[in-house]
Amino acid sequence: QVQLVESGGGKVQAGGSLRLSCAASGRTFGINAMAWFRQAPGKVREFVAAVSWSGGSTYYADSVKGRFTISRDNAKNTVYLQMNSLKPEDTAVYYCAATGSTLVTIQHEYDYWGQGTQVTVSS
Numbered sequence: 001q002v003q004l005v006e007s008g009g010g011k012v013q014a015g016g017s018l019r020l021s022c023a024a025s026g027r028t029f030g031i032n033a034m035a036w037f038r039q040a041p042g043k044v045r046e047f048v049a050a051v052s053w054s055g056g057s058t059y060y061a062d063s064v065k066g067r068f069t070i071s072r073d074n075a076k077n078t079v080y081l082q083m084n085s086l087k088p089e090d091t092a093v094y095y096c097a098a099t100g101s102t103l104v105t106i107q108h109e110y111d112y113w114g115q116g117t118q119v120t121v122s123s
Contacts, residue, residue, distance in 0.1 A: 002026045004096045008119030009037040012086055015032070016121070020081040022096030022114055033103045034072065034079040035110060038092035038119075047105040051079060057103055064090075086121045093118050 008020040024031065035050035049060045049070040059068050069082040079096065094117050097110035104110075 002031065004098060004112055004114035006096045006117040007115040009094060009119045011120045011122065014087055014121055014123050016086050017082070017084045018086065018090060018119060019083070020094055020096075020117060020119075022079045022081075023045050024077040024079075024112075026076050030100045031098045032100050034078075035105070036070065036081045036094045037097060037107060038090075039095070039116075040092040042074060042123065043092075045107060047107070048094070049081060050103050050105060052103045059103060059105060061105075065073050080118065083093045083119070088118075088121045088123045091119060093099075 003025045004022055006022045012018055013044045031053050033050055033052050036048040037045050038048050039045040047061050048064055051058045051072050067085045072079045098112040098116040099110045101109045
């Protein structure tokens, strides 16, 4: 089993920045990729960004490309999401997820999920 704990959410004005962290523990040797997803009120959960655990390859949703940066620190078993130029439409609960599969954007490919952290962007 892998446990994921997110932190770093909060409230920020439009144009501001936040950095989310996700610390993994447990059987982390099986992780091949980690990702961030988000779910806004009344909407389905959507893919935000993903990073491969070994090579550091990254992939982003078009809606965040150029504003968000995903990175990982293998020594700390932690993945980060740096969010800049935040918009009100970025308001959502952000979830960290891990998979033993390859770098993917599909939710059901992710085996482990964190509890989520709220990000609120005011206009």
